[in-house]
Amino acid sequence: GENVEQHPSTLSVQEGDSAVIKCTYSDSASNYFPWYKQELGKRPQLIIDIRSNVGEKKDQRIAVTLNKTAKHFSLHITETQPEDSAVYFCAARPPLNAGNMLTFGGGTRLMVKP
Amino acid sequence: GAGVSQSPSNKVTEKGKDVELRCDPISGHTALYWYRQSLGQGLEFLIYFQGNSAPDKSGLPSDRFSAERTGGSVSTLTIQRTQQEDSAVYLCASSSAGGGSNQPQHFGDGTRLSIL
Secondary structure, three states, X not given: OOOEEEEOOEEEEEOOOXXXXXXXXXXXXXXXXXXXEEOOOOOOEEEEEXXXXXXXXXXXXXXXXXXXXOOEXXXXXXXXXXXXXXXXXXXXXXXXXXXXXOEEOOOEEEEEEO | OOOOEEEOOEEEEOOOOOXXXXXXXXXXXOEEEEEEEOXXXXXEEEEEEEOOOOOEOOOOOOOOEEEXXXXXXXXXXXXXXXXXXHOEEEEEXXXXXXXXXXXXXXXXXXXXEEEO
C-alpha cells in the first residue's frame, strides 16, 4: 500500500518568513495530493490540493509543488502569520484504490513566532 | 449546509466497556470515512463506506472495532471491550463521491475518547 513520509515534524519560523513542508510517497500511481491544516482541538481543514497532471498550484500565500519523478510534493507558505500556526498534514491517494482513502503523513507542527 | 457532525464530542469510559460513536455526514455525501488520531500523531484510516457497497474494513485494528452505516447516511463506530490504547480522537469525514473522483474529504470535529 501507499506510504507517506512527512518532514519536518516540527517547524518554527519568524513571522513574515516562509515555511516549507515536504512529503514523499511510495506509490508512483498516486494521483491526488491534498494538504490539511489542523488547529489545536479542531477538525482538519483542506487548504489546498494538487492532482498529478499539474506540477504546481498556488492560492494566495500557499503553494504546493509536485515532482512525480521523485515522488515528492511540498507545501510552501509565504509571509507567515501567527494564525498559520497549526499542524499540517499531507496525504496521497492511489488511483487503483477502490475507494477514496487517503494515506496521511505524520504531520508537521508549524509555529510562527510574532 | 451543515458540515460533518460527530457525537459525543468527548467520551470518558472505563476499560472493558463498549462505546458507540456517531457520525452524521454532509447531506448528499455518499462516501464516509472513519479515522483515528492518537495524541500528536497522524490520521490512521479505519473504515470506508461508499453508497450501498460493502464497506472497506481494512484499517480496523481488531475485531473489537466495527461500524455500520444505516440508510446510507448516519454511521456508528462501535468499540467493544475498550482498552486504554483505544484512547484517541476518532474523526469522521465525508465526500461527495468515491471511486476515483478525487473529491475532497470534509472532516467533523471528532470524538475524544478517553479510556480510564
